Amino acid sequence: MKRITKNKVELLAPVGNWECLRAAVANGADAVFFGVEKFNARVRAKNFQMDELPTIMAYLHKYNVRGYVTFNILVFENELHDARKLVRACIDAGVDALIVQDMGLVEIIREMSPDFPIHGSTQMTVTSAEAVEFLKPFDIEVVVLGRENNLKQIKTISDKTKVPLEVFVHGALCVSYSGQCLTSEMWGGRSANRGECAQACRLPYDLIVDGERKEMGNIAYVLSPKDLAAIELVPELIEAGVYSFKIEGRMKSPEYVANVVSKYRKAIDEYLAGRDYEISKEDLRELEQSFSRGFTYGFLKGTNHKTLLDGTYPKSRGVLLGTVKKVLKDGVLCDIQAPLKRGDGIVFDAGRPDLKEEGGRVYDIRKQGSKLEGEAQEGLIEIVAGRHDVNLTKVHVGDKIWKTSDQELERRLQKTFETELAYRSFPLKVTVTGKVGKPLVTQWFDEEAGLSVTVQSSIDLEEAQKRPLTSEYLAEQFGRLGGTIYELAHVELHVSGDVIVPVKELNSIRREAVELLVNKRQEPRKYTVNTELTAKKKQLAKGNVPTKLISLCRSLEQIEASCKTDVDYIYADFEFTKDYPQAVEVARKYAKPIALATPRIHMPGEQGVLNQILRAKPDAILVRSLGAVHYYLEQKLDIPLIGDFSLNVANHKAVEMFLERGLDRITPSYDLNIQQMVDLLGEAPAQDIEVVIHQHLPMYHTEHCVYCTFLSEGTDYTNCGRPCEEHRISLEDRVGFSHPVRVDVGCRNTVFNAIEQSGAEYISNFLELGVSHYRVEFLEETGEKVTEVLSLYREALQGKRTGTSIWKSLKATNQLGVTRGQLIK
Incomplete structure (x- = not known):
């Protein structure tokens, strides 16, 4: 098996069904990624079945295309058995790699096979060289970087690691860091970490600034990014050290796959061939036509x-044609800026995408009243719409017109993959030797796949009386490879004397050689499989471990109030780490131990933030990213490192891994409901688990800054004027709840759920299972409120109050009420 190396470039395509798979292969993908049944981040896609894996991989390998299975979700305790079954099926089918998010699953795969390839999913939130290094012990073959890394950061990471890097180059953008979005989980029990994203970021929100609604005109989709299109950056990406160019879209059409793959194939090949290449306006329009919310470099x-x-607007629009200049009796007049013809689909955009929009097929096009044949390129054009499609009384001057579909383009794209004969072919070299009285020996070399076969004639060679065998004649006969995946590149003939071979024999040799080579291509890749798996001994709690109540504070007032209670530990999670020394000073005054929280994201060059935390001399550190975990472990600190929820621990294998690597405690992922928590605690060492029992759930965590975008004329932190220090923003949803938006030291935004979440009713379950660390998190609460809430939970831990009575007390005193959040589902 050929190992992936950094000095190659791979074009990686999404496939959601067989048609998409054929479209990707036919248009030049080096590799494809696809989901199998339920264990992937697109459970709403059609996906493939486990028993299809051998057929899929044989098909892909026939064309020398790699196939990666997406296993990019968190795996719960009761799913580990089924997860192992899918891993084994992938190994047996010769899948080229599994794309994995869950660190527990990484552990399981390595226990099953030391050499089966693993790719680290973007869901791992890997954004620095330190995070890549954390994965080193698992021999991760490729790491998919976060979509928030810029070219300079990618180059920095590439220079510091030997691991090939994969980067998204085209398709939909998540506003939140992958692996760090809990919105769908919070609002609908449809976790993005489980492939069930409900796309709440595509919904409209009102901007509330300092308690007042800000007038935004027709801007309502404040969290809905445009689509990524980096085709113009192909040279820079290659020079930055990107190995794999990843296209998003496992729920898109085969025409989309064919279109995007073919365009990026050309851009990559032209650059690697040393030719100047500039994508044409027509190609960009065609990319927009297949699917686009507007393009951005991200x-x-x-x-x-x-x-x-x-x-x-939050949805695909296609290509902008222009705006309505005049409404006619049977259509509209438009100064078009893109080609248009009969049969194209259009929609009229009145600035209310949440309502039904007028649109349909173009019935006719005219110029100054005269009918036009063919395609109009630009200028003032009268667009005639089908009278049953468009109600022109609802169309107004100034409405934008979008070209939503192009049937001619779709037919052209379909032709690229509708017949297998149109697919790629591979060169063959043949060496032929022999002499009279011996069989003809032919060696066939498929160098691209690294394969060769030897086929002999079934009869011995005879001396030629008239027309001896020549290289030209062999090339003619062996070159008849139509209908196969091969084309003849070169023939070498080395025979003693003049010999003759019947044409029937040559045809038979050719067919046998091709069949053998194709069969070899389709053979499953072979991996080492460990047949005896030794289960690690479960660590049990030693006796009665006293319960600890922890208060996570986001202001000095909250810390002061917490310190005056009998709380056992203080966590500080401030917007600006420069304020951490004050937090430590307050805790020291009251002789309370204090841990300081790292940001959830660690980017190249941000070690200064981590060092600033150390300089504040905390008693422990709440660690929130793989990069920070690796950085602090390398320091060999003598203070505890506590893994937070953002490490996405969902099963006991992940718990064991992080504890073995050096963390002192683990906070499970917020994706777990009460039963899944109970299942985890039944297998993991409960005394090393920390449970969050009260909080405002952090829903989105995003590089996109709402403060800079809507309260500043600037473009980033260097010129925004830091409105976040003067104002408070919330996002009001359609129901009327206002969700606070807070920044961190890296200017990243976290959108918190408006309603507090309480796990009070489950405290008795956790106590029974041996959990000893309980965290209460505050957001905007006053010192008085902090004191009240901590008192309630202390009484619950001491058995003085039931969880239900706490729930009722919280519900009665909170203006918006309180929710059980994801725990109840």
Whole structure:
């Protein structure tokens, strides 16, 4: 098996069904990624079945295309058995790699096979060289970086690691860091970490600034990014050290796959061939036509909050034609800026995408009243719409017109993959030797796949009386490879004397050689499989471990109030780490131990933030990213490191891994409901688990700054004027709840749920299972409120109050009430 190396470039395509798979192969993908049944981040896609894996991989390997199975979700305790079954099926089918999020699953795969390839999913939230290094013991073959890394950061990471890096280059953008979005989980029990994203970021929100609604005109989609299109950055990405160019879209059409793959294939090949290549306006329009919410470079060229989103619509629009100049009796007049013809689909955009929009097929096009044949390129054009499609009384001057579909383009794209004969072919080299009285020996070399076969004639060679065998004649006969995946590149003939071979024999040799080579291509890759798996001995709690109540505070007032209670530990999670020394000073005054929280994201060059935390001399550190975990472990600190929820621990294998690597406690992922928590605690060492029993759930965590975008003329932290220090923003949803938006030291935003979440009713379950560390988190609460809430939970831990009575007390005193959140589902 050929190992992936950094000096190659791979074009990686999404496939959601067989048609998409064929479209990717036919249009030049080096590799494809796809989901199998339920264990992937697109459970709403059609996905493939486990028993299809051998057929899929044989098909892909026939064309020398790699196939990666997406296992990029968190795996719960009761799913580990089924997870192992899928891993084994992938190994047996010769899958080229599993794309994995869950660190527990990484452990399981390595226990099952030391050499089966693992790719670290973007859901791992890997954004620094330190995070890549954390994964080193698991021999991760490729790491998919976060979509928020820019070109300079990618280059920095690439220079510091030997691991090939994969980067998203085209398709939908998540506003939240992958692996760090809990919105769907909070609001609908449909976790993004489980492949069930409900796309709440595509919904409209009102901007509430300092308690007042800000007038935003027709901008309502403040969290809905444009789509990523980095085709113009292909040279810079290659030079930055990107190995794999990843296209998003496992729920898109085969025409989309064919279109995007073919365009990026050309851009990559042209650059690697040393030719100047500039994508044409026509190619860009065709990319927009397949699917587009408007295109952006995302963060690849650096942060520019003004260009990341449009704000006026959340869905695919296609190509902008122009605006309505005049409404006619049977259509509209438009100064078009893109080609248009009969049969194209259009929609009229009146600035209310949440309502039904007028649109349909173009019935006719005219110029100054005269019918036009063919395609109109630009200028004032009268667009005639089908009278049953468009109600022209609802169309107004100034409405935008979008070209939503192009049937001619779709037919052209379909032709690329509708017949297998149109697919790629591979060169063959043949060496032929022999002499009279012996069989003809032919050696066939498929160098691209690294394969060769030897086929002999079934009869001995005879001396030629008239027309001896020549290289030209062999090339003619062996070159008849139509209908196969091969084409003849070269023939070498080395025979003693003049010999003759019947054409029937040559045809038979050719067919046998091709069949053998194709069969070899389709053979499953072979991996080492450990047949005896030794289960690690479960660590049990030693006696009665006293319960600890922890207060996470986001202001000095909250810390002061917490310190005056009998709380056992203080956590400080401030917006700015420069304020941490004050937090430590207050805790020291009251002789309370204090841990300081790291940011959830660790980018290249941000070690200063981690060092600033150390300089504040905390008693422990609440660690929130793989990069920070690795950085602090390398320091060999003599203070505890506590893994937070953002490490996405969902099963006992992940708990064991982090504890073995050096963390002192683990906070499970917020994706777990009460039963899943109970299952985890039944297998993991409960005394090393910390449970959050009260909080405002952090829903989105995003590089996109709402403060900079809507309260500043600037584009990023260097010129925004820091409105976050003067104002408080909340996002009001359609129901009327206002969700606070807070920044961190890296200017990243966290959108917190408006309603507090309480796990009070489950405290008795956790106590029974041996959990000893309980965390209460505060957001905007006053010191008085902090004292009240901590008192309630202390009484619950002491058995003086039931969880239900606490629930009722919280519900009665909170203006918005209180929710059980994801625990109840």
